[in-house]
Amino acid sequence: MASRSFDDWIEATARRLARTTSRRGFLGRLGAALLGAAAFPLLPVARARGEAPREPAPDDAALTGAAGDPTSCDYWRHCSIDGFLASCCGGTATSCPPGTEMSRVTWIGTCRHPVDGKDYIISYNDCCGNSYCGRCLCNRNEGDRPVYQPGKSNDINWCMGTETTAYNSTVAIVLGVATPSS
Amino acid sequence: MRLPRRLLVFALVAAASVALAAPARADDPRWQSLSLPAEPGPHWLWVGDELLHRTALVDADTGAFLGQVPGGRGIIAPSRSRDGREIYLPSTYYARGTRGERTDVVTILDATSLRTLGEVVIPPKRSEHTSWVAGSALSDDGRFLAVFNQTPASSLSIVDVAERRFAGEIETPGCGLVYAAGPRRFLSLCADGTALFVTLDERGGEASKTHGARFFDAAADPVTEKAVRHGDTWLFVSFDGFVHPVDVSGPEPRFGERWSLLDEAQRKEGWRIGGMQPFAVHGASGRLYALMHQGGVDTHKDPGTEVWVVDVAQHKRVQRIALRNPLASFVMEQIGAAPDGIAARGLGVALRLALPNPGVERIAVTQDAEPVLLAATSFPATLAVYDARSGKHLRDVKEPAIATMMLALP
8 A cells, every 4th residue: 555655646746747847848858968869758658679678578488379379469468459460560579570660669558477477567669661561450458548648558659759650560578577556 | 748747637636635635614514523512411421541541421321422532641530610611631641651751731621622722731740549539629619720749748739720820839748639628728638637728819829728627537447538529518438438528618617427328237237338439429319329348347449239329418328229240241242232132131130140240449420300320340341320319220331441440520
């Protein structure tokens, strides 16, 4: 409960800050000061690239059937995916097809591994460029939230900050084990 | 001697070609492009297509395809000017199709000829989200079009459609989407369960920006962004089927008591709202049409197998419409079965029983005294027409799209 109260306080503070400040202005300047790069806004959404997983992704070899098949909508990591699977489009579950560029920001889902029973945080980065792949269209919505809660919304075209917003497909990268919120 | 003769032949052919290409008489419809009547038909419908990058106008009474407008990349949501003469279409284009310089515009089209009258360039930040709902909105006085941006920082691009100019960008931190909420006011939904109200000044700049009270629980039971407007009241429906009304008629928006689309018994049976465009309102009768399915938590976007008709004033379900299996309709269309033949009817029944029912993703209801309910799926694209009062299936519109993305009344 203590951690929930703290979480609530952080959330309330963050939202108050978000409401009362210009996020792009403030964080842009902060970003420029800290990193010397204000070109892209720093926002509280996932950034898979450059972040080492907190715990290695579980071994899929123990899985049988669709739950272990990265080209299936029922693959365990796809519990909140909305789009064409990169693994059906020339890429893999963790890398984009040739000629496309992985989105820098994205939405986050939490999927339970069917064998070890742990919840893992999954980053669903979009692959951008070269138009729609059109294969293996999946739409699963565990934990999906509306567009006004962008970090958890799979309805959004996350090809942002990329050379083009033309959507191609989506990957599902394990970021680490989810920490219980209470 | 031979050269002049050749020249003569060339001149004769050229003259004949010019004669063929010459405009026909104005009252002769041959050789001309058609125009639509000034008044849209009562059962006309825009059907967006994400793959064809267009939105098409169809007549649900005849199934006729009436015309289309191009929409560039992304989701296509036309707005009609208050006098009915123009259509405003926010669109995104890349110079090389899927790459090169990006240009976002609001295109202004003539509502009868469907030709482009002009365009206003807006910042290249327009949001793309799957449902299209609340991606842009025309102010209630018809003067300003607001386009929702997400980079992912959120803001509104304001276009003065009367003067054909970009009026400016208004930041909406922590909030998203856009709904018309007064003559010069827009509403956005916020991640903390409040609403943001942006009021414009005479030039389309920001006159005020205020937060309403928290009116829904964004963590436990958020409202879907797929809201519908009934008169001056927006009906925001939560994942669990609670309606949160917001009356935007006065200077101060009023947040009504929430009410439930379902009773306890229906909840126990697992009925839920779901779909990409799951709600429609028939204004005159005060009825809300909701796409419903049976499913568990996190099925808020699952297609519906039934439409429930609810009296908005009484908060009471008055009708239940079982939707036809759209997959069976698609197969019937592909094999070219005549809709009225006895054998085809038998085949239709057999297919509806044999094929799994994927459900319907989008609905719309026309606003006339004899309304029709329109029910669409994306892949494969189907569009079924029902009598909105009796629930009787009337017909299927053939080939409405390749990938249906949104329905809108003209």
